[in-house]
Structures are given as structure tokens and as C-alpha cells.
Amino acid sequence: MKGRLARWGWSLFAWGLILLVAAPLVWMVATSLKPEDEVFSLEPALLPEEPTLEHYATLLTETGFAGYFANSATIATATTVVVVVLAVLGAFSLARLRYRGRETIASAVLLCYMLPSVVLIIPLYLMMVKLGLANTIASLVIAYTSFALPYALWLLRTFMAAIPAEIEQAALIDGASRMGAFFDVLLPQALPGIISTALFTFILAWNEYLFALVLVNADDVRPLTTGVMTMLVSGFNIEWSLLMAASVMMSVPLIIILAFLQGYLVKGFGAGAVKG
Amino acid sequence: MMAAAPKLRGDGWLGPLLIAPVVVVLGAVIGYPLFTALALSLFEVDTPTLRASFAGIGNYAELLGPGGRFWPALGVTLVWTAATLALQIVLGVAMALLLNRDLWLRSLARSLVLFPYFVSTVVAVLVWRWLFNDLFGLANQGLMALGVIEAPIDWLGTMPNALLSVIVVGAWKFFPFVVIAVLARLQTIPESLYDAARLDGAGAWGRFRDVTLPQIGEVLGIVVLLRAIWDFKEFDLIYLLTGGGPVDATRTLPLIVYQEAFGLNRMGMAAAYAVAMMIVMLGFFVAYRLAVRGRL
Numbered sequence: 001m002k003g004r005l006a007r008w009g010w011s012l013f014a015w016g017l018i019l020l021v022a023a024p025l026v027w028m029v030a031t032s033l034k035p036e037d038e039v040f041s042l043e044p045a046l047l048p049e050e051p052t053l054e055h056y057a058t059l060l061t062e063t064g065f066a067g068y069f070a071n072s073a074t075i076a077t078a079t080t081v082v083v084v085v086l087a088v089l090g091a092f093s094l095a096r097l098r099y100r101g102r103e104t105i106a107s108a109v110l111l112c113y114m115l116p117s118v119v120l121i122i123p124l125y126l127m128m129v130k131l132g133l134a135n136t137i138a139s140l141v142i143a144y145t146s147f148a149l150p151y152a153l154w155l156l157r158t159f160m161a162a163i164p165a166e167i168e169q170a171a172l173i174d175g176a177s178r179m180g181a182f183f184d185v186l187l188p189q190a191l192p193g194i195i196s197t198a199l200f201t202f203i204l205a206w207n208e209y210l211f212a213l214v215l216v217n218a219d220d221v222r223p224l225t226t227g228v229m230t231m232l233v234s235g236f237n238i239e240w241s242l243l244m245a246a247s248v249m250m251s252v253p254l255i256i257i258l259a260f261l262q263g264y265l266v267k268g269f270g271a272g273a274v275k276g
Numbered sequence: 277m278m279a280a281a282p283k284l285r286g287d288g289w290l291g292p293l294l295i296a297p298v299v300v301v302l303g304a305v306i307g308y309p310l311f312t313a314l315a316l317s318l319f320e321v322d323t324p325t326l327r328a329s330f331a332g333i334g335n336y337a338e339l340l341g342p343g344g345r346f347w348p349a350l351g352v353t354l355v356w357t358a359a360t361l362a363l364q365i366v367l368g369v370a371m372a373l374l375l376n377r378d379l380w381l382r383s384l385a386r387s388l389v390l391f392p393y394f395v396s397t398v399v400a401v402l403v404w405r406w407l408f409n410d411l412f413g414l415a416n417q418g419l420m421a422l423g424v425i426e427a428p429i430d431w432l433g434t435m436p437n438a439l440l441s442v443i444v445v446g447a448w449k450f451f452p453f454v455v456i457a458v459l460a461r462l463q464t465i466p467e468s469l470y471d472a473a474r475l476d477g478a479g480a481w482g483r484f485r486d487v488t489l490p491q492i493g494e495v496l497g498i499v500v501l502l503r504a505i506w507d508f509k510e511f512d513l514i515y516l517l518t519g520g521g522p523v524d525a526t527r528t529l530p531l532i533v534y535q536e537a538f539g540l541n542r543m544g545m546a547a548a549y550a551v552a553m554m555i556v557m558l559g560f561f562v563a564y565r566l567a568v569r570g571r572l
Binding site for chain 2: 011018116126
């Protein structure tokens with residue numbers, strides 16, 4: 001009896017705290033569904049009294065949002081593909097093959113992983129201007145590898161190191177080549193780790209702001225992060241309901257990932273972040 | 277005993293071959309830019325024209341000197357890092373302990389807690405700026421309805437409010453990292469340790485202090501270092517919330533680098549700030565390496 005009561009108490013307390021943490025997000029969704037006069041009210045209700053999708057319609061038809069969304073999707077997908085392919089091969093090399101200089105490279109990767117983007121932004125800007133890549137999608141994909149590749153390598157190296165060597169050795173003894181064993185044995189085992197890495201990379205690229213701010217200054221290549229911020233700045237009076245609708249739409253990929261693939265994200269946390 | 281991995285043909289050059297693309301790409305997007313940044317820091321460079329003249333250590337002398345902004349900005353950066361990190365740790369450990377219990381709808385709870393960490397900083401900042409809106413924001417309206425404050429507060433435009441707001445939003449955004457790392461460790465603590473402590477008559481606090489804390493200590497150490505590095509170099513959140521203002525009150529080192537390069541058009545000076553900042557961060561990195569090595 002006492003145990004059950006205690007469980008109730010703890011659950012209530014925990015959920016109270018969780019709802020406090022989630023309150024800004026609830027408020028974001030609520031605001032995006034409210035008609036303008038409810039948004040700018042001095043006695044706001046938590047939930048919209050007459051929910052409306054008008055802001056979403058405005059967002060998609062009268063602003064550049066759809067274009068930004070497409071740009072972000074292209075950039076994040078391209079970054080993910082490039083980074084995951086490079087990182088899978090590189091992590092296999094760092095985790096499984098022995099050669100001179102391997103530890104040095106691993107250390108350098110970790111150092112890169114902790115490097116502030118703001119240090120690279122000026123040289124990368126100069127580089128893109130020189131290469132004629134300023135204001136292109138490609139410039140962002142290239143710049144994004146600078147933080148996504150070290151991250152992905154570190155994550156995948158940890159995943160691959162955790163796979164028992166015995167299975168791979170068995171295949172090698174059976175006569176498989178090193179690459180054959182990699183593709184047939186190691187890769188399937190590492191698949192959950194690869195999915196986790198891909199999701200992390202996609203989210204990192206989707207959310208990136210600083211490089212997009214500096215490297216891209218044209219509406220037709222701008223991704224969501226800087227695009228939505230220009231919507232904030234360009235309006236005479238700030239239309240918060242529209243911006244909240246944009247925020248919700250921008251978070252849709254994340255909501256999908258959290259709802260269906262949460263396990264992979266949590267796994268990635270444990271692997272890359274905490275184990276050295 | 278298992279036989280050692282048979283040495284196969286190709287094994288010798290396969291490792292370097294597979295890492296080569298990574299080395300080339302990282303050399304191009306990190307190595308070369310890093311070298312350029314070091315070189316740039318020795319020049320005076322005008323951003324729009326890119327006209328440069330050699331300045332030697334002039335930039336460094338200026339930024340470290342009496343008129344330079346390095347030391348005040350380092351102070352702001354350290355205050356921001358220490359304060360937001362402390363909040364993240366307290367909130368993160370508390371939430372991890374709660375989520376480790378038998379809770380209703382645990383998966384949904386975990387999703388909601390993870391959301392701030394993975395959501396774009398742009399989204400987080402827009403939502404909080406709307407919450408902080410002077411007249412229609414929930415923060416002011418709520419506090420006024422509760423009678424805590426009489427008149428609306430300017431959350432982002434005055435000190436010390438601006439710094440406090442940035443610290444709180446940073447804690448909200450990044451504490452889930454602590455939750456997940458600590459939660460994973462909590463789940464591996466054997467229940468028998470708690471039973472033993474109970475037999476010895478330890479209360480809830482005693483069990484936390486004598487069992488939980490020593491068990492999560494190592495993970496917590498690594499988490500503190502990693503988050504310290506990431507908070508120290510955070511740009512988006514602060515830039516988008518306050519832009520560094522009022523005046524320079526929330527302008528951390530990363531914001532100074534950006535401002536020098538693209539606001540004040542002094543690219544060489546920006547590079548010098550970036551290099552100086554990196555040297556401070558090198559200290560964090562060495563500490564991280566030592567901490568992780570010490571564990572093995």
C-alpha cells in the first residue's frame with residue numbers, strides 16, 4: 001500500500017518536472033494554432049479556443065519556407081550520405097586494422113571533434129569565395145563535413161570496437177578476404193550503429209546555423225535555420241504565430257525520429273559521447 | 277584460447293587506404309583552414325576587400341592589452357559555461373534519477389525530455405524569445421498573474437537579466453545530454469548495493485550519497501568535461517538570443533570572433549581571437565584525454 005502510494009507520488013512529481021521542461025514546446029504548438037487575436041491577448045489561454053491552420057497555410061504559400069525546407073532536406077541528406085560513407089570505411093580502419101600512425105589519427109579526429117566551428121568559419125569563407133562556391137548548396141555540404149565527419153567517425157569507431165572480433169576472425173579463417181569479412185560480417189553487425197550515426201549526422205546538418213549564416217546569402221540556397229531567422233527580421237511587426245508554425249514544421253523530421261527511432265539516438269549518446 | 281587474427285594479404289595497406297579519404301577531407305576542411313587561421317591572425321585584413329598587411333603579433337598585443345576585449349570576454353564565457361553547466365548537471369542528474377524509476381509512460385517522458393537537446397537552436401530561441409516577449413510573453417504574464425512581479429521585465433535587453441536568461445535557456449537546451457548519459461549508467465548499478473545500504477539503515481539521501489554518487493562519478497566527470505567544451509564554444513544560442521548584448525554583457529569569445537570578422541570587418545583580429553580561444557580550449561582537451569585515459 002505504502003509502495004503504491006510512493007510510486008504515485010514519484011510519478012506525479014516526475015511528470016510535473018517533465019511538463020515544465022516541455023512547456024515551451026507545448027506553448028510553441030499552441031501559439032501556432034491560435035488566431036491572431038488570441039495570440040496577442042493579455043489573458044492568454046493555454047490551448048487555442050478556435051484552433052486554426054491559417055498560419056501553416058500562410059507559411060507554405062506566402063513565404064519562402066517551402067524552398068528553405070527543400071534546401072535543408074538536400075543539404076542534410078547530402079551531408080549524411082557523404083559523411084556516413086567516409087566514416088564507415090574510416091572507422092573500420094581505425095577500429096579493426098593495425099598500422100603505424102593509427103593512434104595519432106584517432107587522436108587528431110578527437111581534437112577535430114572538439115574544435116569550435118567559429119575558428120574554421122573565416123578560412124572556410126575565404127576558401128569558398130576563392131573556389132567560386134560561395135552561395136551554393138555544395139559549400140554548406142563541404143563545410144558541414146568539418147564537424148559531422150569527426151563526430152561520425154568517433155561514434156562509429158566506438159560501435160565497431162564493441163563488436164566481438166571472434167565473428168570476423170571466424171570468417172577470415174574460413175577464407176574470406178578482409179574486405180569480404182567487413183561487408184558480410186562486420187557491416188551487418190554495425191548496422192544499428194550506422195543508423196544511429198546517420199540520424200545524428202542528419203540532425204546536426206539540419207540544425208546548423210553559423211556556417212549557413214556566413215557562407216550563404218541568397219534566398220534560393222538558404223536552409224531553414226537562417227531562412228526562418230530572416231523571416232523574423234524582415235517583418236515590420238513580428239508575427240509570432242507564423243514563426244511558431246515555422247518552428248513546428250522545422251521540427252517535423254526530429255519529431256518523426258524521436259517517435260519511431262528514439263532507441264537509435266539513445267544508443268548513439270552512450271557510444272560516441274561518453275566512452276572515450 | 278583464440279588464435280590471433282590471421283595476417284592476410286592486403287592487410288598491410290588496407291588500413292591506411294581506408295582512412296585516406298577521411299584524412300584528405302579533414303585536411304581540406306580542418307587542417308588547411310586551421311593553418312590559414314593561424315597565418316591570418318598575424319595580418320590586418322579588411323573583410324570586404326581582403327586587403328592585408330602584415331601585423332606580426334600586433335593583433336594579439338591589442339586583444340590582450342588594456343583596450344582589448346579578450347579578458348572581459350573570457351570572463352563572460354567562463355561565467356556562462358560554469359553557470360549553465362552547473363544547472364545542466366543538477367537538473368540532468370535529478371531527471372535521470374526520476375526517469376530511472378518505474379514511471380507512467382516512460383518512453384513518452386524520455387521523448388519529451390530529449391526534445392530540447394535535438395531541436396534546432398533556431399527553434400529553441402524563437403520559442404524562448406516569444407516566451408520572453410515583454411507584453412504578450414508567457415513569462416511576464418505568468419509571473420504577473422502570480423503576483424511575483426508588478427510590471428513586465430525586460431528579459432533579454434538588460435543586465436543581469438540577459439545573462440541569466442541565456443544561462444537558463446542553455447540549461448534547458450543541453451541538460452538532456454546529462455540525463456541520457458547518467459541514466460545509462462544508473463541502469464547498470466546492481467540493486468544489491470541498495471539493498472545492502474538499506475540493511476545498514478541508510479535513508480534515501482544516504483543511499484544516493486554512498487551508492488549512486490560514487491557509481492555515476494566517472495560518467496559525470498566525462499560529461500562535465502565534454503559539456504564544458506561544448507558550452508564554452510557555443511555560438512548559436514547566445515548569438516540568436518541576445519546577439520551579445522546589452523553592449524558586450526553576453527558577448528562570449530565565439531561571438532567576438534564572428535563580430536570582429538563580419539561586423540567590424542577585421543578578419544585578422546577575428547582570427548587572433550579565435551586562436552587565443554583555441555589555446556584556452558586546448559586545456560579542456562588535455563583534461564578530457566587525461567580523464568578518459570585514467571579510466572582505462
